[in-house]
Amino acid sequence: MRxxxxxxxxxxxxxxxxxxYSQQLRNAExxxxxxxxxxxxxxxxxxxxxxxxxxxxxxxxxxxPLHVLVAQSQGEIGYLLQDVLGDNRVKAATIVTRVxxxxxxxxxxRPTKPIGPxxxxxxxxxxxxxxxxRGYRRVVPSPNPLYxxxxxxxxxxxxxxxxxxxxxxxxxxxxxxxxLNAVIDKDLAAELLARTVKxxxxxxxxxxPCVYANYGTDIQEPVDYLSVKDARRWLRxxxxxxxxxxxxxxxxxxxxxxxxxxxxxALNDLTKALKGKAGTVIE
Amino acid sequence: MRxxxxxxxxxxxxxxxxxxYSQQLRNAExxxxxxxxxxxxxxxxxxxxxxxxxxxxxxxxxxxPLHVLVAQSQGEIGYLLQDVLGDNRVKAATIVTRVxxxxxxxxxxRPTKPIGPxxxxxxxxxxxxxxxxRGYRRVVPSPNPLYxxxxxxxxxxxxxxxxxxxxxxxxxxxxxxxxLNAVIDKDLAAELLARTVKxxxxxxxxxxPCVYANYGTDIQEPVDYLSVKDARRWLRxxxxxxxxxxxxxxxxxxxxxxxxxxxxxALNDLTKALKGKAGTVIE
Numbered sequence: 001m002r003x004x005x006x007x008x009x010x011x012x013x014x015x016x017x018x019x020x021y022s023q024q025l026r027n028a029e030x031x032x033x034x035x036x037x038x039x040x041x042x043x044x045x046x047x048x049x050x051x052x053x054x055x056x057x058x059x060x061x062x063x064x065p066l067h068v069l070v071a072q073s074q075g076e077i078g079y080l081l082q083d084v085l086g087d088n089r090v091k092a093a094t095i096v097t098r099v100x101x102x103x104x105x106x107x108x109x110r111p112t113k114p115i116g117p118x119x120x121x122x123x124x125x126x127x128x129x130x131x132x133x134r135g136y137r138r139v140v141p142s143p144n145p146l147y148x149x150x151x152x153x154x155x156x157x158x159x160x161x162x163x164x165x166x167x168x169x170x171x172x173x174x175x176x177x178x179x180l181n182a183v184i185d186k187d188l189a190a191e192l193l194a195r196t197v198k199x200x201x202x203x204x205x206x207x208x209p210c211v212y213a214n215y216g217t218d219i220q221e222p223v224d225y226l227s228v229k230d231a232r233r234w235l236r237x238x239x240x241x242x243x244x245x246x247x248x249x250x251x252x253x254x255x256x257x258x259x260x261x262x263x264x265x266a267l268n269d270l271t272k273a274l275k276g277k278a279g280t281v282i283e
Numbered sequence: 284m285r286x287x288x289x290x291x292x293x294x295x296x297x298x299x300x301x302x303x304y305s306q307q308l309r310n311a312e313x314x315x316x317x318x319x320x321x322x323x324x325x326x327x328x329x330x331x332x333x334x335x336x337x338x339x340x341x342x343x344x345x346x347x348p349l350h351v352l353v354a355q356s357q358g359e360i361g362y363l364l365q366d367v368l369g370d371n372r373v374k375a376a377t378i379v380t381r382v383x384x385x386x387x388x389x390x391x392x393r394p395t396k397p398i399g400p401x402x403x404x405x406x407x408x409x410x411x412x413x414x415x416x417r418g419y420r421r422v423v424p425s426p427n428p429l430y431x432x433x434x435x436x437x438x439x440x441x442x443x444x445x446x447x448x449x450x451x452x453x454x455x456x457x458x459x460x461x462x463l464n465a466v467i468d469k470d471l472a473a474e475l476l477a478r479t480v481k482x483x484x485x486x487x488x489x490x491x492p493c494v495y496a497n498y499g500t501d502i503q504e505p506v507d508y509l510s511v512k513d514a515r516r517w518l519r520x521x522x523x524x525x526x527x528x529x530x531x532x533x534x535x536x537x538x539x540x541x542x543x544x545x546x547x548x549a550l551n552d553l554t555k556a557l558k559g560k561a562g563t564v565i566e
Contacts, residue, residue, distance in 0.1 A: 020346070021347065056344075057355075060343040060344050061339075061340075061343050064304065065304050067362075068359055071358040071361070071362035072355040072358045072359045073355075074358045075354040075355045075357045075358025075361070076354050076358065078354070078358070079351065079354035079357075079381070079462075080351075080354075082379060082432075082433075083381070083457075083460065087460055091435065091436075093379065093433045093436035094378065094379035095376050095377065095378065096357075096362050096376065096377035096379070096448075098362070098366070149365075150365075150376045152374065152443060152445060153440055153445050156439045156440055156442070156445065160435060160436075162436050172362055177366065179304075
């Protein structure tokens with residue numbers, strides 16, 4: 001069977017960590033073991049977030065366009081994942097991936113995705129929003145992914161039994177041959193990737209054990225199964241946090257509408273979740 | 284026929300340029316056209332230097348290990364090359380590439396490769412050399428490339444008619460699964476790549492039109508053909524500049540010793556050189 005596995009940004013840099021390379025390597029080890037064990041039995045394509053890494057690059061290279069920083073982060077994180085999978089005797093290779101978006105996507109009129117550091121004063125160089133009490137933060141458009149430019153390359157590796165690492169950070173956003181300063185949601189890109197490689201399963205690894213009903217309230221309850229109808233209803237009701245659980249459930253709903261099955265689970269529960277003993281299934 | 288084409292660092296950032304992304308894109312355009320025209324008739328693998336880009340990254344991210352910066356530069360430059368080749372209707376995809384070296388390589392006892400910026404005072408954090416009058420510069424080992432970890436992925440793309448962009452910046456130097464703070468010479472890596480993909484031709488694009496006899500003297504003379512015997516003799520006599528023409532001729536000599544033919548020519552002479560009307564042939 002074909003799987004797409006999506007690693008959250010926290011897979012490599014935990015909240016509060018500085019994220020040195022050796023720390024990222026250590027953080028990746030346990031997850032790599034579980035992915036390797038899956039890849040020995042099935043065809044796997046791996047994708048990943050890049051939030052903390054691209055945040056660091058934004059600080060270090062303020063003059064470089066955001067789409068180039070995404071490309072750099074794909075090189076950096078892809079290398080690390082190739083490395084840890086290789087340690088587990090799984091051949092993997094990173095494909096630098098561009099994802100087409102539309103310049104007419106409404107996201108370009110209304111940038112909503114906060115990236116990078118917090119600023120005390122309102123920055124003048126770019127659009128920003130105020131984050132309650134913590135300062136200002138740059139916001140960029142988060143357009144919908146339309147297609148993957150390097151799909152042939154990804155499929156070619158897959159057919160040779162190599163684990164492609166692709167669409168890192170949601171992919172480099174391009175439109176008609178030009179890079180754009182935007183960030184594609186990595187869960188929505190993972191869903192597009194899953195359809196592109198004709199995967200039957202999408203596994204979204206994150207920092208919570210599953211989807212919750214009434215998350216963050218006194219009556220919070222874990223959900224082990226969600227029908228696509230309920231997922232859509234909850235999404236409409238605004239039940240999930242923006243930029244966190246919402247895009248994951250949206251990705252799962254889209255994938256279900258195309259006949260796929262999604263598992264959302266904690267980073268270290270991959271093996272358990274595949275046996276139905278952890279996480280939330282959406283189909 | 285199979286070709287490996289190696290782009291010099293100057294292909295994207297000319298001497299004295301700041302190297303903004305749009306400037307790098309413009310610089311790449313003419314070369315991309317010629318590579319695209321070759322790729323429409325033959326199987327091509329593309330590789331490239333990263334000197335100026337990794338120099339910038341060293342300044343921006345002083346705490347990041349050098350091998351990770353090489354990985355970032357592969358993402359950045361690979362993305363750009365995919366982009367300009369795509370503009371010329373050639374499908375290309377970058378493979379983040381690790382190249383094995385030996386920790387016992389004599390280069391680790393005697394680092395010689397200068398990288399990054401010039402410093403007025405002798406830096407204390409890393410080994411440096413004094414560059415006549417211009418200050419101090421960090422030096423790192425430049426070990427011999429032994430094999431390419433991602434060779435299967437590169438061959439797989441090639442077999443599907445996709446131009447692999449691989450071994451950027453000489454490849455990420457690793458030994459027994461660990462990244463090393465070293466820089467592999469990109470011409471020697473290109474030669475290893477050429478043998479790995481069973482190429483018949485290695486084309487090294489650089490900023491001079493050809494190999495010269497007595498380069499930089501009053502009796503300097505262009506050489507259009509060099510036998511491997513003469514190449515070896517001149518190399519022994521120290522006729523070529525370190526880190527410049529020397530590794531190119533060394534790569535060509537090695538490739539000739541394995542039955543291959545190398546062309547060394549100027550960046551914009553690729554098409555002419557393939558017709559035998561420019562550059563130096565070594566075989």
